Amino acid sequence: NAPNPPRPIRALPDQLISQIAAGEVVERPSAVVKELLENALDAGATQVTIRLEEGGVKRICITDNGRGIPPDQMPLALARHATSKIASLDDLENVNTLGFRGEALASIASVAVVTLTSRTADAAHAWELEGSHLGTVVPSSGAPGTTVNAQDLYYNTPARRKFLKSEQTEFGHCAEVVRRIALARPDVTFTLTHNGRTVDHWMASDMAKRSAQILGESFAEARLAIDEGSGVLRLSGYAGLPTASKARADCQYFYVNGRFVRDKLLVHAVRAAYEDVLHGDRFPSYVLALELDPALVDVNVHPSKIEVRFRDSRAVHQFVFHAVQRALAQTSATAHGSVPS
Numbered sequence: 001n002a003p004n005p006p007r008p009i010r011a012l013p014d015q016l017i018s019q020i021a022a023g024e025v026v027e028r029p030s031a032v033v034k035e036l037l038e039n040a041l042d043a044g045a046t047q048v049t050i051r052l053e054e055g056g057v058k059r060i061c062i063t064d065n066g067r068g069i070p071p072d073q074m075p076l077a078l079a080r081h082a083t084s085k086i087a088s089l090d091d092l093e094n095v096n097t098l099g100f101r102g103e104a105l106a107s108i109a110s111v112a113v114v115t116l117t118s119r120t121a122d123a124a125h126a127w128e129l130e131g132s133h134l135g136t137v138v139p140s141s142g143a144p145g146t147t148v149n150a151q152d153l154y155y156n157t158p159a160r161r162k163f164l165k166s167e168q169t170e171f172g173h174c175a176e177v178v179r180r181i182a183l184a185r186p187d188v189t190f191t192l193t194h195n196g197r198t199v200d201h202w203m204a205s206d207m208a209k210r211s212a213q214i215l216g217e218s219f220a221e222a223r224l225a226i227d228e229g230s231g232v233l234r235l236s237g238y239a240g241l242p243t244a245s246k247a248r249a250d251c252q253y254f255y256v257n258g259r260f261v262r263d264k265l266l267v268h269a270v271r272a273a274y275e276d277v278l279h280g281d282r283f284p285s286y287v288l289a290l291e292l293d294p295a296l297v298d299v300n301v302h303p304s305k306i307e308v309r310f311r312d313s314r315a316v317h318q319f320v321f322h323a324v325q326r327a328l329a330q331t332s333a334t335a336h337g338s339v340p341s
């Protein structure tokens with residue numbers, strides 16, 4: 001019973017490699033929105049407009065007023081493993097941009113019809129590239145900044161398309177991604193439209209206003225400001241009072257160096273801090289931003305970068321736990337009328 005003879009090993013074509021990567025990087029429209037928004041912010045944009053059609057499946061168009069891409073670089077922007085953000089292993093260990101894998105635009109272009117339009121500050125006009133890195137860059141029009149238009153998502157990957165949910169569900173995920181990013185960057189103006197209707201419009205302001213706009217006045221009226229630590233480790237933001245807690249964990253925003261993360265260790269640290277003030281079946285609401293030396297955290301753990309790994313996770317846990325606990329303790333002291341003057 002001899003085994004079948006081996007099948008020949010072949011190098012995969014470029015397009016297929018990108019489509020495989022797309023399964024991890026841009027598995028649904030909201031992931032495309034996240035990647036494009038991160039690119040806009042990495043380009044220094046102060047104004048970003050997100051236009052979606054049919055939950056993003058028909059069209060995702062994101063326009064920013066960032067620094068733009070010179071025409072000769074536009075094909076590279078759509079090429080796989082090409083990035084302006086890191087150049088060496090050293091850079092990888094000190095990432096201070098949201099992106100660095102050079103994978104997003106190539107992945108998106110492999111599963112959607114992409115048009116990249118961009119203009120740098122000193123250019124006389126914009127330039128445009130359609131399709132892939134193999135296309136031709138042609139003159140176009142538009143203000144300084146970049147627009148990425150992605151249409152007919154997953155038109156060529158029917159297996160992936162089958163996993164998409166209803167228009168409303170996909171839109172909901174996209175809108176949540178915009179909220180997450182807008183909460184981290186109150187200094188940037190965001191506009192979100194769906195099927196031609198403006199859904200959200202947040203003018204640049206500060207954290208207090210932005211979080212009230214996005215999480216509602218009820219959160220704004222029942223929150224504690226936190227700003228602890230410095231240099232090596234700093235935690236800032238707002239922890240909701242027990243009265244702002246929820247039956248579901250849907251108002252928990254944690255950022256590490258400006259990046260929204262869902263991290264067991266951090267969720268646990270915050271939850272533990274609420275132990276004495278919150279009933280076990282309630283979920284605290286919070287917007288917390290942890291800043292630390294980028295060399296002390298590895299963000300290259302997961303393609304979507306939603307998970308991170310800390311070099312000293314015990315120290316981070318302790319720090320977050322104590323910072324939140326101290327803030328909460330002050331209010332219970334106030335409530336009992338025993339606040340020191």
Ligand code: ADP
Pocket residue numbers: 035039040043064066067068069076077078082083084085099100101102103104105106146
């Ligand atoms: P990464 O963000 O990991 O570098 P991407 O595929 O998302 O990879 O983007 C590739 C490159 O294209 C970026 O490194 C950047 O130089 C350029 N780029 C992409 N989007 C924009 C944008 N909105 N504004 C300016 N440059 C951009």
Ligand code: MG
Pocket residue numbers: 035038039099100102104105
């Ligand atoms: Mg990117």
